[in-house]
Structures are given as structure tokens and as C-alpha cells.
Amino acid sequence: MPTEGRPVPIIAPKAAFQELRRETEEAVLRVLASGDYVLGEETALFEREAAAYLGAAHGVGVSSGTEALLVALQDLEVGPGDEVVVPCFTFIATATVVARLGAKPAFVDIDPETFQMSPRGLAAAITARTRAVIPVHLYGHAAPLDEYRQAIESSGREVPMVEDAAQAIGTVCRLRGRPAKAGTVGLWGCFSFYPTKNLPACGEAGLMVTSDARHAERALQLRNHGQDAPYRHRLLGGNARLDAIQSAVLRVRLRRIEEWNERRRAHAAAYDRHFRERGLLDRPGIRLPPRPRDGEVANYHQYTVRVPRRDELKAHLAERGIQTGVYYPIPVSLQPVFERLGHVPGDFPAAEAACREVLSLPVHQHLAPGDVERVVAEISGFYRK
Template sequence: MPTPIPILDLKAQLAQYRDAALAAITRVVDSQSLILGAEVKAFEADLAAYMGLEHAVGVSSGTDALLVALMALGVGPGDEVLTTPFSFFATAGVVARLGATPRFADIDPVTFNLDEAGVRAAIGPKTRAIIPVHLFGQMADLGGLYDDPQAPPIVEDAAQALGATLRGRMTGHHGAATCISFYPTKNLGAFGDAGAVATTDPALAERLRMLRVHGAKPKYFHHEVGGNFRLDALQAAVLAVKLPLLDGWAAGRQANAARYAELFAGSGLVERGLVTPPAATVDGAHVFNQYVIRAARRDVLRAHLAEQGIGTMVYYPGPLHLQPCFAGLGHGPGDFPAAEEACAEALALPIQPELGPDALARVVAAIRGFHRL
């Protein structure tokens, strides 16, 4: 069996920051200040500065970032929140948890993301917020909608896209609030669960800070019902160590994506319709949290690659509108055909910056081998 090429090997990156992370962890352990506090404040300041925003509020996960952002905007029963059917479950799950209804617009099959025309057509009288997901690390191009004062509030789901840009503007500058996940597989991963909500709006930031501690200010005086959405000091300390490395890692991912594009261009796979590499049609920087191709006979190909020691993932095997828990929404197959097709064809290939050209060449050669090219 040749050397495995896993979809992601977090250990391959560890040496770059291990000593600094352990020193930060030791500092927190010695302080015994374990939740929120100075470490979280310091990381929030670093993150806000990185994003060029005034406020970043550390929370317990990307899911809780979305949940608390919608709570802060007052989303509740009777409201609808418009989003994509092609995302991680949390994007729509948080809407339902607040008693509101997820509504979907189909994706652009080229970018896998929502687009302006589709979203505008789906906005209705009950649309209380819009969640564009910057899937795989590329920003959803909602065009003029991002600057439209008549549009419902926009909550960017930048869980996979911290640092991505659209026409020179970074994630975080396109809506009322922006939600980030630091789940370990994200480009900036914590040593466990963590997330953040970033905003320019001081009143919203204040409300987010209150909601993450059960709506209390000061402690034990509860103005509204929030939750425990606090960020641990250990996670904040580790994230502060890793944040300065984020852009370098993104550059490594972009270089690997460019290398894949060259390899696929000379492979014979693209013109035969067997592989469609991710399109760089959006004017902006894609940070390639995932490198997702469309692949013919995806599931059989995946098994073939696994036999060669090559790890892949399917993001996502089923669209949100067809999840059993959303049966009450009344959707059926065919309602959002582009999302459904993406679920049948999308395949994430190894892309992490530590992978060298030989590994990428092996991945493409294995796909060619599968198709006998």
C-alpha cells in the first residue's frame, strides 16, 4: 500500500506552532482563569483586528455563533430565514431551533453558493434574515444585495471562509454579523470546539456578549433568555497562537489549488466531463478550506481512491431541504435541483498546505487510473 494521503492530517501542521501552543496552554493552566477572561478578550481583539472590524465575540462553536447571531437579531417564531440547501446542517438547524422557518434558494451550480438573483427572488414578506454560506472557503456573491439597505439583515456563515474576500472586501464586511467556526478542520482550528461572531455594530456586539452568558448583565440579572455560549480560555489562547499563521496556510492551500488546476487541465478528465474542478469565477480570494470537484461516478471513484490510500470526503451527501427533520417544510426531490446534483457529485480532495506536488499528482493520477486514462 503506498503512503496514505489523508483528507486532512492535523499532525502535519502541528510542529509549526506546537511549542507556542503548549506555552499558551501552560499559561492558562497556571492562571486557572478558564472561561472568558483576559485570554478570550485578547483573542477577540486579535480576531477583530485581523478582520478589520470593531467587534469579535468569542463563543462556544460555529453553530452557537449562528444561533446567538440570529437571537441577537430577534429571529423567532413566525419568521423565515433564507439560506442555502447545500451547507452543513447547522446553518438551517439554528433557524428551526429558534422556532423560525428555514427557507431555501437554490445554489449556483458553478460556485456551489447562493447567488443574487436566486436570493432576491426568494425574499418574501416574512424573511427576517438571510444567511449566505461561503462554502468551502469561497464567498457567496450576492452582488448589490450586500449593500442594499432594503434587504433583510444578512448573517454571513463564514464558518469555512475566514479571510476570504469578494471584490477586495473580506468576510465580515457584508452583513450585520459574521459567524466563524474554529472546529479543528477549519483553516483556523482550535483544540476542540470554538467559534466567534464578528460585527461592526456596537449595540449588536453588546447584545451578543449578554446572550452568550444567559442574557445576564451584570451576572445573575437576566434581561433576556440567552444561553451558555462562552468560549474557553484554553481555546482562545491556542487560537491566538495560530491566527498569525492563517494567511500563510491559506496561501499554501491556494498554491495547491492552482497545482490541481494545472494537473486536471492536462489530465483528459475535464474535457470528457469526468471531473469538474472548482471554478474560480468569483472575483475574490478563495481560501480553499475544501477543494471540491464534481466527479462522475463519485461514490465508486471514492472507494477506488480509498483503496489507493487517498482520503476524500463528501460534503454533503444530502441537501438540507430533504433532511428528515425538515419533512414538515413539505419539500420533495427536485425542489432545488442544483443543490441535489451537487450532493450527488461533490468530492473533496486533500488540499492542506503541507501536501507537496507529488501527493497532488498522485491524487490526479489515481482519478485518471479509475477512468483508465
């Protein structure tokens, strides 16, 4: 039964707290009483537990997903004169970290079927100046890392991948026919635990993972002013340290991540079914999110459809208490901050079309029974008008 008139928010941070309230309060109070507020034992434990969950050898806790990407590029010594290949349809941080180090983001269009960076576009973007590639697992779908690896190999150059897995904790990719968690395939994998993410902190937090001990050691130093011994600074680092309270909260929630992702997948399956049952897929221009390929598992950070008259539909749903999101309305290549790179409309047509058509529907793990059915009923009502 659809829920009548109940607001359907796109995130539910208070519900995540309530579900694990007792454990979270205990964990936070333990940190408060310890007096150990930055990094420390709690962060070391979170790093170990998160790396083990992901199947990576090393975890480095940092203060946000943005800092994770920045420290990864600092570790690779990206700087002026370098280029880093990034998709132009992503959150801005994927590209600004490159520019903040004085390097040039080399933008690539997306595959219109999957929203992910086009492997062919990636192959064409690699030059003698390319220092890294940042694949983004957009919306928590697996980016085609095998195809990216082949594209890099065929360039004849050795270019490391820094996976932007900010939206993709628990997502499973396929690598040489075998499953691998998003973030564990590249030299670095970078995660965000911003409160809207599948594994939400109660504030800012991020994580880097790698299987390379030497790079892990460098990142541990870079996140803490480049120190290799107390007050001895060997690398040009900054303050990207993770708070102990956030680590403690994340340790509690990490134990729930598989179940929370499973609930999101169930909502996604329910959306697919209701869209089909209401005949919405017979309407031109309405398209469901891409289906994971064999061996891939999406974490449904977003359930993003393509729809005609997107902004009108968004307003229609908002009037009925249903929150939706547009991720993202402008390609990164056309953002004012990157004007100096000289990109113009038409450069990346697939991303531009996506910016006009995408709409992310509520899919979080705390939706109530009937919410999905109601959202689709309201969408159906809009197109029947």
C-alpha cells in the first residue's frame, strides 16, 4: 500500500542514529572520556576494520573524501605540468583536487548508458603528461575498471588509478572476471563518509585504502603535516586527520553496512518493478538506472532515473513532500571555476544530456514500507496529467 501524503526525504541521518543509538552513544562517550580526540586508537581500529571489510591491506583515515583524493594525488607527486584524467560528470571535488595541486584535470565524457567515464574517452585523453586517472563509481555503480585498465595499458604508459569511491562503499566491481570491492583495485581508493553517504559519519570523515605499504606510510605522514617523527616534517603535508569520535561512530555503523546496502538494493528492485508495472517505461525518455553487469553489485548510493521534463517533475514531487536530487546539474568542465580551461557546451554531449535529465529518487535504508510505491505513483500521476 502506498503511504498517503507522508513526506519522503532523500536522506535520513536521524533515523541512522536512532537505529544504532545505544551503541553509538556508548562509543562516543568512550571517546569523550578517553581524552584522545584526534586519530589515536579509535582511528587505528577503524582503519583496520574498514580495510578488512574492503579487502585492502592498509587503511588511512582522513578528514573527508576530498582530503582522501588530495592526499592520494600528493602521494603521487602530482603537480604543475601534469594532467589527471577525470570524468566531467561527477562531484566537483574529483576535479578540484587536481587543480589545487597545480595540475590540469583532463575531462572525459560519460558512457550515456552507464553514467560512468567512457573507456574510449579515457584512452583518447591519455597523453605524455598524464600522471593519474581518477575513475569515479558514480551513484555507487561499479565503474568499468577492466576497460579502464585496458585503455591505460594500450596507451603504453604506466598510469596509476586513484579510485573515487566516495559514493561506493560496498559496491563490487569485476576485475579480470573476479569480484573486487570498489576502491581496492587502483593504487588508491578514496571514500567519503559525509552524512549523506551509505556509511555516514556524524560530521566529516574519509578513508584511503591501498595494498602498497610504502604508499600507505607516505599517506599516514601526508595527512599529518608530513611528519615522519615528532615535529620532523619530511613531506609537504597538511592537516587531514580523522577525529576519534567520527572513527568510533563509523566503527559502529560499519557493522551494519552490508545490511543497509541490502535494504537500498531492495528499494531499487521495488522501484524497477513499480516503474514497469505502471507502464512508465513505455513512455519515451524514461529510463531506469543501469543494471549491474554479471559479477557487479551496486550499493545504490543513488537511484537515478532519466526523465523528460525533469525540473517540472521534481517540483511536482516536492509539492507532494517527496524530496529528490539532481546530481549533477552542470558538468564539471562547464563549472565557472574551470572556465580558464576553455570548455564550451557541446564538448561533452553525453554528460550535458545527463545533467538535463537525471533525477535521483529517495532510496536510503530508512524508507518506510510503501514509500517507493508512492513515489512511483506520484511520478505516474505527473505524466498522466
